[in-house]
Amino acid sequence: MTNPVPHSCLALFAGLALSASALAGQVQVAVAANFTAPIQAIAPAFAKATGHTLVAAFGATGQLYAQIEHGAPFEVFLAADASTPAKLESAGLGVAGSRFTYAIGRLVLWSARADYLDGSAAVLKANQFQHLAIANPKAAPYGLAASQVLAKLGLSAALQSKLVEGQSITQTLQFVSTGNAELGFVALSQVYQGGRLSRGSAWVVPDDLHGPIKQDALLLKKGEHNPAASALIEYLQGPQAAAIIQSFGYQL
């Protein structure tokens, strides 16, 4: 779900704060939906540190891939997986060697009801619910991870008829937060803020139940000669960004 208001405000804010800087450049960033909240926190910090403005467009990784492939003016791509940026890089749309993992996502089984989950997989195994929401495993890395968890717990067959799929991790969160699905696998970053759960109840899924959700960044060809783009790539690998990213429940 892209919402143009917050990031245009963000750009405005950053622009105003640094209007004095003669070096101020701008970078267009395509951002995977699950990273919406962190990038909004990173933008002003990035502007303060470098004088450059970050303009973000949000979407599902596959959708952003299609847009980049067809000439969208993005200069940096923050994907929700590792394979999509790799594909772009090998297709010559990214700057070779610029790809790196900017965050490792954490999967969480979450319910909007405060007393529903007890920090374990017990509710999942008890199978007393109507709907379990996951992101489309073929389209979204968090969906793939969720299906791996179900397989590992031996619940795939038992829960097949309870599954409802969101097209993105954002939509999956919607299904759960509106109560249409009692529980669902979402990104920890979506329900986690300032180091703790912002609402509802959850089971943070142990890393060993699914493959790593490596989220890779790539400097795109269009941003190759933009100092602001290079600055962002550099900033994302620095300690300031790392602190912000971790505060949203990602690993590094």
Added chain:
Amino acid sequence: MIDRLFGGKPLAPPHKEQNLIRARFKIERPGFVLDVDLSLPGRGISALFGHSGSGKTSCLRCFAGLDQAPDAYLQVNGELWQDSATGQFVAPHRRALGYVFQDANLFAHLSVRRNLEFGHKRIPAHSRRVPLEQAVELLGIGHLLQRMPENLSGGERQRVAIARALLTSPRLLLLDEPLASLDLKRKLEVLPYLERLHAELDIPILYVSHSPDEVARLADHLVVLEEGRVQASGPLKETLLRPDLPFLFEEDAEAVVDGSVSHYDPDYRLLSIRLSGTDAVLQLTHAPLATGKPVRVKLKARDVSLSLHQARDTSLLNLLPARVEHWLTLANQAQILVSLRVGDERMIARITRYSFDKLGIHAQQALWVQVKSVSLLASD
């Protein structure tokens, strides 16, 4: 014909109000007023005459119940259709009436036959007093039955619409300017059928028109409407001659007289018409008509002049002895309409005020009228 059509059944149950139509409609809206209170004969053709915007059509729609006047009373030959005092209102589809709309309003998706059958099959078989074949024959539309309305001329559409209305065996037939949308040729095509209706069916007809010719030709009773109010209501010939209604036909003031064919001269193609109550005859060039046949003649006031003596040396054919009844000065102050009696009939002359004074015209004066032009209205 009437016997054939109605099989001798009575038209309405016996009732003291039979043969009378009582109607009172009052509608007041911004920019529009209809305030009429009418007593009309329960048989024959009553014309609602007036300029456009005078409320004729609104009045007719109230008769049909298509518009509901908040203050209204309507009784037709003993049947109460609306009484706002008791809140009674008979819905249009429950009223035994036929309505012919100005633009025919045939159903575009139905053939002529299906249009005719639409109303016919919706009344119980025992109340069908007009068989389909008779209506078709009366209106001369037998060759049109398989056609769709879009393939009919304007005149044909109106005839189908009239037949369609008749086939509901109405107790009251309402005609809303059925000829208004037709050119002269089509008018002349439909008019004879309307006259046949009048002559052959005993259904009271309310006929809305703004055409003096149509009214003069068809009506028995005339109601003049002006700005939603009744200016005059009475038998046609009396009302046409009312001196207080100069607006009636204004410049086209005219009289209608009845007579019968007394002679035909084939050599000069001259038809003589004897007026009732006098030996005087009117003559005009015309095709032959049977002696004794009743005819109706229209005389325009501007074609009638007056003379104190019987002129001998004139090309005018029609010189009739007359007696002055009364007169009216027109708004321009230069012309006067003089009402005259010839035998049992009345006619009007339009002369200048100068001539009026010069001739010293006074009431009950005997003089001669000279008629320049005469036209035959009905020849049924």
Added chain:
Amino acid sequence: MPLTQADFNAVLLSLQLASLTTVLLLLIGTPIAWWLAQTNSWLKQPLGAIVALPLVLPPTVIGFYLLVSMGPHGYIGQLTQSLGLGTLTFTFTGLVIGSVFYSLPFVVQPLQNAFEAIGRAPLEAAATLRANPWDAFCTVVLPLAKPGFMTAAILGFAHTVGEFGVVLMIGGNIPGKTQVASVQIYNHVETLEYAQAHWLAGGMLAFSFIVLLALYSSRRRGRQGWQ
């Protein structure tokens, strides 16, 4: 052709959804359109505006409201739960309800236009020919409005087949229940299966074109027919 069984099932489901929705829309839309065409009530404009809302709202807005209201805490959800039906999100029934809302103007507006074009005159003629209002509606208005019904049914059907946002929001992508063709195209695009996406998308394009071509051709014939 690289289409899978899931693709064919999705197409079949789209057609089922569109057929059922169209039938329901004609049943619901006819009285609404008739009322809108006839009334002088002050409610005419507000109701007309509500019916037209899906024309201007992004489908995701309707989808979002449906998701919330059909959910366990929403008004519709509470009603369906109290009737023992559970919640309607992620069900075919839920999609039908969502589609009815979403495609409503595409059915109501052509019908309303048709009724308004017919006007009062044929009804008045029918009344003076002893037809009661219901009789007149069935024997005069319905046949005269036939081109309007054709347009309404075709647009309602085609629009439902093409519906995406609402289905996406309340469907849950369940094969055989809520995974319709438009969502399946999105799935293929998302997973970079462009060949399958092309086949489905091309099929939808051809379908939409043929439907609209049929509609415009029939309109042209209709015009010639009535004059």
